[in-house]
Amino acid sequence: MNYWTKLSIDYASQKSYLDDLFQVYPTIPDGIRDVDGDLWKKTEKAFKKKDNDELMKNLLKLDLFPIKDSYVAYLKRDKSAIDRNPETINRLCGRLYEMGLASILTRCSEPKETNRQIGPLFRRWVNNKSLGIQPVGLQEFLKSKGNAILDGGDAEMMAFARKYLNYKRNKGLDFIGRFNGKYVIGEAKFLTDFGGHQNAQFADAISTVKTNGVKAEKIAILDGVLYIKGNNKMYAETTKKYKKYNIMSALVLREFLYQL
Secondary structure (H helix, E strand, O other): OOHHHHHHHHHHHHOOHHHHHOOOOOOOOOOOOOOOHHHHHHHHHHHHHOOHHHHHHHHOOOOOOOOOOOOHHHHHHOOOHHHHOHHHHHHHHHHHHHHOHHHHHHHHOOOOOHHHHOOOHHHHHHHOOOOOOOOEOHHHHHHOOOOEEEOOOHHHHHHHHHHHHOOOOOOOOOEEEEEOOEEEEEEEEEEOOOOHHHHHHHHHHHHHHHOOOOOOEEEEEEEEHHHOOOOOHHHHHHHHHOOOOEEEOHHHHHHHHHOO
16 A cells, blocks of 8 residues: 555544644634525515515525525526426425525525535645745746745646646646655545545546656545545545555645655
8 A cells, every 4th residue: 555545544543633634624614604685685575475486586696595406506597497487486486485484594594515615725724834835826936946835726737737747637736846856746635425526526636646647746635534444435445446546644745745
């Protein structure tokens, strides 16, 4: 097994892994979403009048629609479909009336899902000089010869990797650095559970480390449930199928970079 993967597994099973990981991913849920006061008054009025079309039009303007339904996204993108599809609107509104105004407001005010909040947290941690050096912009990164970390967005990092490192994936990166004269690229993910979207996130990071022809060390900076020893698919693939690749926790990343 890759040394850094084993080190990450040992860290997760023997040390205060979650306590320490909170420094990287402080995933405290945001407070409730703000619901526009005027828009909510119109929603209440339409609800009390049982005006289905008006109720839908107002609720679709909110950041979060109060019920999960496969047809809502279409209606959000094409408001004119409300008038053409009365049975769909009646079906949705029936569920809304059954919920009641108080429950509708509660659902519309729910915090963003944790998974949607954690995306920028790894970069914020890196930008806090957690790896020992302060990330710099593109021009300074290009001019410097010593250890450096590129501070940039997905598109800028991808463009740099394509131009200078022969990176050909159409996918942004979370980390580009240069340590002891070697370039390092990687994606960072916090895998909070097994299945579905999380498996896709895992596969996405693995695709980066499997990319051929890149003139850099490729790493998957993964944290979360994949390090739990057991029969789960992520652990099995991490320790067997992908055991030769650089898969590691953010908590051992600094050690990895300085030993290059």
